[in-house]
Amino acid sequence: FFSCLFFRPCPLPFVVWMADKHNIVVVGHGMVGHHLLELLVARGCASNYNIIVFGDEPHKAYNRMQLSSYFAGKTVDDLSLVPDGFYETWGLQVHLNEKIVQIDRCEQRVISSEGKNITYDKLVFATGSAPLVPSITGSHLPGCFVYRKIEDLQQMSAYAEKCKRAVVLGGGLLGLEAAQAMINMGLECHVIQRSGSLMNRELNATAGKMLQQHVEGLGIRCHFFKVTKRVVGDERGVQKLEFEDGTELEIDMVIFSTGILPRDQLAKDCGLEVGPRGGIAVTDECVTTLDANVYAIGECVSHRGRTYGLVGPGNAMARVVADHIAGREVTPFGNVDCSTKLKIVGFDVGIIGDSLGKTPGCRTMVYSKETEGIYKCLLTEASGEKIIGCILVGEANQYNNILSIMLNDLPVPQPPESLILPTFDSANAAVGSVETLPGVATVCSCHNVKKDDICQAVQDGCHSMDEIKSCTKAGTGCGGCISLLTDLMNYEKGRLGISVKNHLCEHFPFSRRELHDIIRAKGYRDFDEVIKGSGNGGFGCEICKPTVASILATTFNKHVLEAPLAQLQDTNDYFLANMQRDGTYSVVPRIAGGELTPDALITLGQIGKDFDLYTKITGGQRIDFFGAKAHQLPLIWDRLVEAGFETGHAYGKSLRTVKTCVGSTWCRYGVQDSVGMGIALEHRYKGLRSPHKIKFAVSGCTRECAEAQSKDIGIIATKNGYNLYVCGNGGMKPRHADLLAEDLDPAMLVKLIDRVLMFYCRTADRLQRTSKWFEALDGGMDYLKSVVIDDKLGICEDLEEQMQLVVDTYQDEWATACKDPAVRARFKTFVNMPHDKQDPPAEAGALVYQYERKQKRLPVTEPANPLPVPQPALEQLPVNEREWATVCPLEAMVPNCGVCALVGGQQIAVFRLPDDRLFALSNFDPFSQAYVLSRGLVGDKDGVLKVSSPLYKQSFGLEDGVCLGDPSVRVPVYPVQLKDGVVQVMPLPEKWDCFRA
Secondary structure, three states, X not given: OHHHHHOOOOOOOEEEOOOOOEEEEEEOOOHHHHHHHHHHHHOOHHHHEEEEEEEOOOOOOEOHHHHHHHHHOOOHHHHEOOOOOHHHHHOOEEEEOOOEEEEEOOOOEEEEOOOEEEEOOEEXXXXXXXXXXXXXXXXXXXXXXEOOOHHHHHHHHHHHOOOOEEEEEOOOHHHHHHHHHHHHXXXXXXXXXXXXXXXXXXXXXXXXXXXXXXXXXXXXXXXXXXXXXXXXXXXXXXXXXXXOOOOEEEOOEEEEOXXXXXXXXXXXXXXXXXXXOOOEEEOOOOEEOOOOOEEEOHHHEEEOOEOOOOHHHHHHHHHHHHHHHHXXXXXXXXXXXOOEEEEEOOEEEEEEEOOOOOOXXXXXXXXXXXXXXXXXXEEEOOOOOOEEEEEEEOOOOOXXXXXXXXXXXXXXXXXXXXHOXXXXXXXXXXXXXXXXXXXXXXXXXXXXXXXXXXXXXXXXXXXXXHHHHHHHOOOOOOOOOHHHHHHHHHHHHHHOOOOOOOOOEOOEOOOHHHHHHHHHHHOOOOHHHHHHHHOOOOOOOOOHHHHHHHHHHHHHOOOOOOOXXXXXXXXXXXXXXXXXXXXXXXXXXXXHHHOOOHHHHHHHHHHHHHOOOEEEEOOOOOEXXXXXXXXXXXHHHHHHHHOOOOEOOOOXXXXXXXXXXXXXXXXXXXXXXXXXXXXXXXXHHOOOEOOOOEEEEEEOOOOOOOOHHHXXXXXXXXXXXXXXXXXXXXXXOOEOXXXXXXXXXXXXXXXXXXXXXXXXXXXXXXXXXXXXXHHHOOOHHHHHHHHHOOOOOOOHHHHHHHHHHHHHOOOOHHHHHHHXXXXXXXXXXXXXXXXXXXXXXXXXXXXXXXXXXXXXXXXXXXXOOOOOOOOOOHHHOOHHHOXXXXXXXXXXXXOOEEEEEEEOOEEEEEEEOOOOOEEEEEOEEOOOOEEOHHHOEEEEEOOEEEEEOOOOOOEEEOOOOEEOOOOOOEOOEEOEEEEOOEXXXXXXXXXXXXXXX
């Protein structure tokens, strides 16, 4: 009866109670208030109390820190912090869009705006703060807004439709986020700041200037030392700002972001004490000073006269209150560290401790690289033996290490500046390693997770990063602690005797998934940084090099042939084409969605004819050219690029195709434009590097002519939008894709694809198709939905941002390679021969073809081409061929890569190591029967230097030519030397009894 009565609107006050339970009433349902609910539930309080919550907004608790993403397409549900069924599961009574208007502390009861009259045993204020609007004329006019909650954004969005120019008053964190939102809405935006730099309360002037450069690069104009006198306008809206210095700025919209005030009026009205600057006065137990049954947490609090505007301190207060109510031992709330790592308008900013150097006698060390927007300032005590603060702008990779040393009073590396220099040594970095960290050390600042918490989670059975994140929430905030979490988890597992058998290879003690997290968290940019910082040493191998290359491409999306990334690429990525069984390549230009004009088709035909390429239409609605030689590739690309084509990435572990039917544009059954959608999706995701190849399809109706349900990402049009299927594939072991979501509009469709693909890229194993990845997910579709739809891990925004980076930094790899003379010069069959002599003579492995159906093709019989001519003995060589032969200048060779030289009628593969050691082998791979070894990956195995053949991955020792997989097979080894900067080989092999040892 009471439960029914409770939810019925009633104009008269009434009382709700359950006789066997006490009442906890929480006033406020923001981020901190919701965190308190989670903690109360975790501590078993839902069994002993009726937990009753009042929120004055119509929405469930949501992430205010991500408000700007609302203008980038996120919905209220996307921002929600409340999992489905959370209230119902734990019996929480939550009243949204309902204020508490009166509190009677004598009778311990609250009265709501809807007339509810509820007694309490414990009352918690979590009312947060309100925006501070300056007392200037005109601040009430239409077009004036604050940037605080969803309703503010909805009103701004509606009003902005008639605006061209917006201004934000205030250059702090929220002000910059508001400015970003205005830019996202297509408005010209200005930021007005009273001081001389942005975020002046957290950053010094130099750091603020660096941030300003980035902000202005986004199109936001900044004005400093400006004091607004009044807002001019009328009932139609604002028109301009007038400043104290007499200047004016014409505008259509104003957003006030000039600070916040604790929402403490309700507390004042019921006789509670407030601080000198506002805020409900509390003790170290977060109990109000005048009432032991009333608590306060978050931005509405004044603790020792200080208020806090960050979520971290509010969450810390929530922990204190939850422990106090649950009867647990309470760790008093003290001087909370307000260090934070943020991404402000897409720019990394880390703020630690006394960032402005207010401590008397402190020392300051600065590293600055203005051309890249990087500024780092480390502050220590006068002795240099204790860190007191730090600013990291533009690059915040060292944030975790510096924060850990400061919070846990660990020894400071000497010299201290090594912590912020780009080349600080690994020994110093080890100061904050997991073995030396005390149990109370903070591992995740976002959620205040300690080392002991992680160790306990591992002891309780959490043995994967997903389990750790789900159990402790560590790593689900900014993500900066992922590498430390990984190290700590593996350390604790090892200490408990739990075997970890997910190493990528002998060079890395991590799985691909873990290595991806480490590279993102530490900001590694090349293989040397990765293997030195997180590997076991060595040169790498054919497993880890392409894996790291793929991760770096997904994370930073630099051109794959940039130095030093080129050395990591498998032959397909190194030559930006697919190697075929005879050592030639196939070239596949992108034909987005399968749509092609007649003129473009004619151009492709002419290119195929001019280069004598076998031409075929692929199953993915593209045209494939076969038989291109390495030295022909740039010439073919020149023609394709000039005609408007770009790479189809058929050579990479990346998006291959988006297959489409004609959809509603032609088909009588089509309900949506499947071709248009397919083209849009292909252009969005082209170039995305992933653990394995990815294929899409878009069908215009449920007749499914594009076979979308057999693809990694399949889209089927409906009358109401699109159904999204994921993780299917054809091939040897076909798998039907699973339905993820129905009737999606295009924007939400893209969001979900962004999240699924990036989550796959981050968490899949090496060479794992989406189908196998999905089957290995613990929890299957329910878990995947919880991550990408419900945002269980709190990473959806991060996944979308990472995908947007890939989209924004896309470049046509063919065009870029052709424009770079140094890269273009690598495309040679023989490095020592002129362009008109790149084809091998008959005695040196000339390729043999036959013609069928008016096109050339490889012979049907194996091998595809003749075996190599036996190597001649020295006495059979002409005198002029017993001497050293020039290969090329050393600088023409990419370190850790090979080239092929044609010397004395022999193809010789020459390899250069990073330390400039040289090795030379026959270019012939006896297993594939093709001249391809020079294009293999160089590395080592168990200390033996080797090259891995690009076709069937057999490895041969660089020093003796012996096959590591079958020691009975050996290829010839040639003398090689470096003389006056020039690489030379002797055409006589040292060991020429090739192919059988």
